[in-house]
Amino acid sequence: MIDVHYWPTPNGWKITIMLEECGLDYRLVPVDIGAGGQFAPAFLRLSPNNRMPAIVDHAPLGGGAPLAIFESGAILEYLAEKSGRFLPTAPADRYRVLQWVHWQMANLGPMMGNANHFKNYAKDLTDDPAQLVYGTKRFVGEVDRLSGVMDAQLSANRFLAGDDYSIADIISWPWASLLARLIDEQVWANNPHLKRWVDEVGERPAVQRGRDAGKELGERELTEEEQQKRRALLFNQTSEKVRAAREAAARAAR
Ligand SMILES: N[C@@H](CCC(=O)N[C@@H](CS)C(=O)NCC(=O)O)C(=O)O
Structure with a gap:
């Protein structure tokens, strides 16, 4: 267990x-x-x-x-x-997967986290509009670049690390599936190969079960007081x- x-x-x-x-x-x-x-x-x-x-x-x-x-x-x-x-043992194949796993951990995840922060949370944390504009431009711009990186890779490959579904896809899909929420729907029109892959991976029953696991935990509507406490906890570390x-x-x- x-x-x-x-x-x-x-x-x-x-x-x-x-x-x-x-x-x-x-x-x-x-x-x-x-x-x-x-x-x-x-x-x-x-x-x-x-x-x-x-x-x-x-x-x-x-x-x-x-x-x-x-x-x-x-x-x-x-x-x-x-x-x-989902991780081959032959060295060349293994590192083809691991390079994308590390790419997600160092790029897509942190940049989307920061873009989300500036787009959705920072307005409650600063009175300075210049900070909001610069931070949003910097991180949403970087997320846009990363979308293009994935699209180029997926234009020549069915999955991120090649022909086979792997932990590179499993680690990248949860964030990539939320790209339109962070940028806008245009991201799919700009990156059709990425959209094809997001849809294909999203249709896997295991992906749907995993994404829905414990979803009721985050569904409760927070009171204003709870939201303030949450902001203080998350953004004041x-x-x-x-x-x-x-x-x-x-x-x-x-
Ligand atoms: N690099 C970490 C990132 C984990 C992470 O940022 N988790 C967030 C939720 S998505 C968290 O625990 N946040 C709590 C906090 O910010 O205090 C990983 O991939 O495991």
């Missing part, structure tokens, strides 16, 4: 989609990131970066004590190795906050 410390966001979906694709047993352990679950001492012991997702595999590859892993890229690589699926959380975790462990 694999515990998935989870909230229904694109980074969380990557893991539930992979588990559904592999048919591995799992259970969701909610981490309510709007209410501070990512700073809970028990969670920080698994995920020192105070971000979900994280997993605990109670029957890990190689045997031994339960294994905890954080960072979605590392988790997908581990699950691919455990299941023997400093090294001091991390230090205080680490000290609380150490006290709880004693």
Whole structure:
């Protein structure tokens, strides 16, 4: 059994989609990131970066004590190795996949996260319109560039790493499926090969089950007070906050 410390966001979906694709047993352990679950001492012991997702595999590859892993890229690589699926073993094929996994982790995910921040949240956090305009232009522009990178790759390949569906697709699809929400519908007209791939991957039953996993967790309408608390938690993180959380975790462990 694999515990998935989870909230229904694109980074969380990557893991539930992979588990559904592999048919591995799992259970969701909610981490309510709007209410501070990512700073809970028990969670920080698994995920020192105070971000979900994280997993605990109670029957890990190689045997031994339960294994905890954080960072979605590392988790997908581990699950691919455990299941023997969606990551080839031959070196050239393997690195064709892994380069796109790292590309997603370093580019598409962070840039879409920052673009979403400037487009949808920053207006409640700053009074300076110049900051909003510059930040939005910078990160939405970068997301637009990355859409073009995927489109070019998919113009010559059925899937991101070539002919076969792999963890490169599983890790990229959750974010790519939301591109029109972040840019606008024109992104599909501009990038038809990307649109073809988003649709094809989105039709896979395992992808649909993984994307819907725990969706009821995020559906509750928040009160204004809860929204303010959420903003303060998510957008006010400093090294001091991390230090205080680490000290609380150490006290709880004693
Ligand atoms: N690089 C990390 C990113 C994880 C991440 O940013 N998770 C977000 C939710 S999508 C989170 O836990 N946010 C909590 C916070 O910002 O405090 C991964 O891919 O696992």
